[in-house]
Amino acid sequence: MKFLCQMQVTFPESMSPEEVAQKQAEEKEYSQALQRSGEFEAIYRVVGKYANVSIFEVESNQRLHEILSGFPMFPYMSIETTALATHPNAI
């Protein structure tokens, strides 16, 4: 099952630069492990925003929820998820 996820990150102003840097390092490790596993197919930065557009290939809605809620930055992200199907005109 393929999904498009749009994630917007907002850290609280009370977080120190060191705490933000720590979260970003944890996020990178978690994210890259998923990309290596094949479940996280692509991630793009949205120009001009602390946001991304990502593509996941997972076995179930439950698995996608596990992945998303496992992101170290999950408490600071707003996520919109769209289920994708093959387009009949795709070549």
Ligand SMILES: O=C(O)C[C@H]1C=CC(=O)O1
């Ligand atoms: O857009 C971000 O920086 C947050 C984030 C979510 C997954 C990932 O690798 O980074």
